[in-house]
Amino acid sequence: MTPDLFDALEDDALPATQPLAPGAVLLRRFARPRDEVLLAGVAQVIAQAPLRHLVTPGGFRMSVAMSNCGGLGWVSDRSGYRYDAKDPESGRPWPAMPAAFLDLAATAAQAGGFEGFAPDACLINRYEPGTRLSLHQDRDEGHYDWPIVSVSMGLPAVFLFGGGRRSDKAQRIPLAHGDVVVWGGPSRLHYHGVLPVKEGVHPLTGPCRINLTFRKAG
Ligand code: MD6
Ligand code: FE
Numbered sequence: 001m002t003p004d005l006f007d008a009l010e011d012d013a014l015p016a017t018q019p020l021a022p023g024a025v026l027l028r029r030f031a032r033p034r035d036e037v038l039l040a041g042v043a044q045v046i047a048q049a050p051l052r053h054l055v056t057p058g059g060f061r062m063s064v065a066m067s068n069c070g071g072l073g074w075v076s077d078r079s080g081y082r083y084d085a086k087d088p089e090s091g092r093p094w095p096a097m098p099a100a101f102l103d104l105a106a107t108a109a110q111a112g113g114f115e116g117f118a119p120d121a122c123l124i125n126r127y128e129p130g131t132r133l134s135l136h137q138d139r140d141e142g143h144y145d146w147p148i149v150s151v152s153m154g155l156p157a158v159f160l161f162g163g164g165r166r167s168d169k170a171q172r173i174p175l176a177h178g179d180v181v182v183w184g185g186p187s188r189l190h191y192h193g194v195l196p197v198k199e200g201v202h203p204l205t206g207p208c209r210i211n212l213t214f215r216k217a218g
Contacts, residue, residue, distance in 0.1 A: 001014045017111070020161050020171060021158075023147070023185030025112045031151050032178030038212070039153060039204055041098035041204055045069040046101055048095045049087045051126050064133055065104065065126040072095040072121040072217045074140065081140045083121060083151065083217045097122050104180075105149045105214040112182030118213035127157065127197045127209040135160060137192040138215065146216035148182025153177055155197055162191035164216030177202060 018026040031038060051065035054076040068074060072083040073094040087094055109117030109190055127133075138148050152159075152175040159181060161172035175181070183190060186194065194211075201207050 019073075020173065020181070020183070021163075022188045023113075024161065024181070024183035024187040024190065026109055026173060026175075027108055027180040027182065029176070029178040030108055030111065031179040033053045034100060034104055035153060035178055035204060037100045037180040038104065038151070039210070041069075041100055042210060042212075044098065045095045047123060047192075049073075049090065051124070051134065052089060054103070060140075063119065063128075067124045067146065068122060069095045069124070070119065070121045074121060074123045074215075074217070101212065101214070104151065106180055108151070109147055110151050112147060112149075112184070113148075114182065114184050115141055117146055117149065117214075117216070119146075119149070119216055121215045121217040123213040123215070125211040127155070127194065127211065129155070129197050129199040129207060131209075132196040134164060135166060135191045137189050138188060138213075141215055141217045144184075144188040147182050147188065149214040150181045151214075152179045152181075153210045154202040155200045155207070155209040157197050157209050158195040160193040160195065160196040162196060163188060166191055177204070192193040 016028050046067050049067045049068045053061045053065055057077055067161050075084050105119050106117050156176050159168040159173040159175050162168045197209050
């Protein structure tokens with residue numbers, strides 16, 4: 001059996017929409033029909049605002065490489081985490097959010113039950129094999145009225161989705177190319193993370209996983 005056929009058979013056995021918690025849903029393969037357009041958007045953005053390894057307030061270099069597009073970008077340095085309208089590397093505004101990004105984020109949010117999502121921030125993350133993201137909450141937005149929409153492309157990963165407390169047991173959710181996770185409402189502040197990405201090469205992204213995280217930060 002070819003790997004592709006095996007993938008297709010596995011897909012058939014899984015629901016397209018899988019509830020994870022109240023307000024949280026996995027939309028399997030939701031972004032796949034638009035993957036090439038989205039990755040072209042990523043290439044455009046990172047040509048203007050290159051991926052970089054931020055430093056945490058504690059002084060550690062993050063293993064995930066990051067950039068942003070949209071009116072606000074998430075940044076971290078020795079002084080803390082924050083949203084900033086300018087790329088601190090260049091002093092220029094972050095690149096505009098490609099129309100395909102806005103459209104995907106809005107339609108995915110709608111499929112997750114959140115009508116009218118208009119994100120002003122898109123964080124682009126590149127995970128190379130071995131890269132992980134430890135359990136955290138997304139709480140730098142200052143208000144939690146809108147969901148987080150997280151799009152996975154390229155290499156697969158295991159997403160950890162916990163509860164409102166760090167000690168709550170986390171579900172392990174395998175994410176494949178094109179999968180989208182939406183979490184908002186009662187699960188907006190749920191802890192989440194990504195286990196170390198395994199070695200591999202994806203036909204569209206090469207040896208990495210690209211994640212887009214959409215938020216309303218302003
Ligand atoms: C993911 N990413 O990569 C989920 N949060 O599947 C995140 O939760 C995330 O990549 C805050 C900042 C960057 C991220
Ligand atoms: Fe997060």
